[in-house]
Amino acid sequence: MTQEIRVRFAPSPTGKLHIGNARTAILNWLFARHSGGRLILRIEDTDLERSSKESEEGIYRDLIWLGIDWDEGPDIGGEFGPYRQMERTDIYGKYIDSLLGKGHAYHCFCTLEELDEMREKAQAAGKTDVWYDGRHRNLTAGEKEAFIAQGRKPVVRLKYPDEDISFHDIVKGDLTFPAGSTGDFVIARSDGTPTYNFVVVIDDGLMKISHVIRGDDHLSNTPKQIAVYRALGWQAPQFAHIPMILGDDRTRLSKRHGATSVQGYCEAGFLPAALINFMSLLSWSSPSGDEILSLERLVEEFDFSRVSKSPAVFDNEKLAWMNGMYIRALPLSRLTDLCLPYLEKAGYPLPQRDKLEQIVSLVQDNLERLKDCVEKLEFVFADRVAPATPDAVRMIEKESTPKVFWSFLRQADKVEHLDFAQFRKIMKTVSNETGVMGKDLWMPVRVALTGDIHGPDLPKVVDIFGKERCKKRIESALHLEK
RNA sequence: GGCCCCUUCGUCUAGUGGUUAGGACUCAGGACUUUCAUUCCUGCAACAGGGGUUCGAGCCCCCUAGGGGUCACCA
Structure with missing residues (x-):
């Protein structure tokens, strides 16, 4: 039985699309396109405080710029919508009630203060993993009513099973999280809104996601989510936790590391193809060993068996090199x-x-x-140029320079147009006339024309400038000389 | 701190028991060129440490160390 491959990229619209998230999007996209599956874009906007419409639109824009397209999403719809979590609240409510009804979840009336106290006590006792003691797991109807009468609003907690939770991760391998390392966690807040570890399961389940591909910072959330799948009686998808991207200091790449938004890279003039090529090589490699890979080859060759388990430092220098390769092509x-x-x-x-x-x-x-x-x-x-560096000034101040300039001006006047070929000819004549050659000949002219001792091929520059402009700059350099 | 993950040149990586441990970026040197750049060539540079298993370990097992992640009524 072959299940349809469906993967998803699920960003929160709480700011610019970050390069780390973009990498997750890229791997999801590569996997979907490679396997003929579908990529679903889901907007996780349940954080009302930080979510914004502008961010959501920025995400679309950045993904499109990168060349990543999706098959279902808030903007284009699809069979399993809606694809914005805030438009799915009634769905979540239904499943919360169902879990409550089946006894897999329960109301907890603890106040924030009580929780803090509990946490402190657990810590003092040296118990640093699970601190919630499950005290409201089995409240009687009377006790509940008493709390409600006090005006307390309950959260909903999932009964986390007292057993090891194991699963196979496509990139990390077989993983086991021992019983007792996780407690009953909140799946719905006191205001009724569901939490991440719950909605992500509902959405992935309902949207028939076959492979959850995400950063390995989600690894320790996975057992919680598996517990929800089990409580629901649903089959969990396959998981592929890809390694993080690190900054120079080997901590997770973040705003602290400078311009890390996709938009920032776009504005600096990186090409999307180069960015995708570079990022797919972070923790993945082509079996061919090649590094410059077209989108087509990336899609063709991408495979989780070649995704490494260890995190990768984002090397801006190598990205710059690769971008240069793309620019030249x-x-x-x-x-x-x-x-x-x-x-x-x-x-x-x-x-x-x-x-x-x-x-x-x-x-x-x-x-x-x-x-x-x-x-x-x-x-x-520029209207005019001046020697930009001490070295450039030195070339202009060479003793032989004025006679080179004067000779150049005389020769230039003899021709109708100063083009590529004429310029070469003139320089030869100037050399013969003045006895100056090599660097002493070319450098002063270069500096007079461009202001620097480094730059593009001089004949090409002259070809673009034309006769009058060259003369003007040489004359200007002569004035500057004395 | 508990739990989980990770560990080959400075960086990205190849490698799946027998290799002079390969490639790429960076850096250094050279060739080409009137300069810089491009291009090409050469060079520097790594299996975290310690125990096993084995005739033989970068590859398998254990321990240690280091790094990262996560422990919310954030996602």
Whole structure:
């Protein structure tokens, strides 16, 4: 019997989509697409305080940007909706009542103060795991009424079984959580709203999720959820707990580690394909050993048997390298499209399209992030440039530099257009005329034209600038010299 | 602290009892080039420690250490 493969990504709309969550989404997506299953997007918005519509929309936007699509979700509906938890409250209520009726759950009237006291007492006694003593497990009708009369509002607790709970995790293997390490936990708050460990089971169960793929920070929640499945009489899905992504300091990646939102990476000019490629290589590897992998290959090759059990540090340097590889592989027109918004935002006066593409081509093999094009191309759009570094100043101040410049200007005047080929010819003539060659010849010209001793191929730059602009910059450099 | 998970170069990883422990990023050096970058080549660099099992352990078992996670009327 082959069960339909259904996986889900279930973020809370409480902020920007985090890179760690995105990784979970990616693995779910890869698994779904690889196995011909379906990906369900579910919005876990039961935290009224922190949830927002903007966050929800941001999640859609970021997933779409990454290239992750889903088959069922709040925005597109589906057979097992609704897909927003706040729209499912009556469903949860029904199952709470059912569990209560069957005696798998019970009302607990303890106050927060009583709970604190209980916790302290347990701790003092050296009992640091289960502290709730189950005192309201078997209340009589009379006792209940007395509490209600006091105005106390009960929570609902699940009767956690007094037995080991074992399950097989697809990535971690066989796991056992010993009896006594978990107590009766709350499945519905005193205001009647259900808690996470309960709704996640109801939703996954009702939505017929076959594989729960999530971060291994959920590992210790799993026995609680299995207890709910059992109380309900439902079969639990398969679990695949993927290792966390860590920051440089080897703690779980979070806001503390800088820009960790998908949006942040988007804005910095990382390409979605590079990001997906890089993140799928965190705790997974291709059997081929290759690292630059297209989306198609990723989908084709992804398999949990090659997912490692240990956490991975997010290496921004390697991501940058990989992004550079993707940028270099882009057709020039596409790269130009992608750089355009950054250049516009910088306020640069942009030329015609073909010219712009030529300009972008100057830095194609030099970019790690799209946003870097702003800085690297500044000299092209600036009115004038000045030597940017001490080394650059030194080249301009070389004794031989003025005669190189003067010679260059004379030669430039002899030609109609200063293009790639003409420039090379002129430089040769300048060299012959002045006796200056090599770095002493090229560097001053480079600095005069671009302001720096490093940069794109000079003939290409000259080709873009044209004769008048080159002359102007050389002349300006001469003034600056004396 | 209890419980759970994890442990191969600085980082990401390959490896499933016999390998000079391989690749990638970073770094260093070299080639190409008028510079930088790209590209190519070379190099540095790892099996956490200790016990077993075995003719033989990175791979199997145990212990220790270290790291991470989780213990809410958050998700």
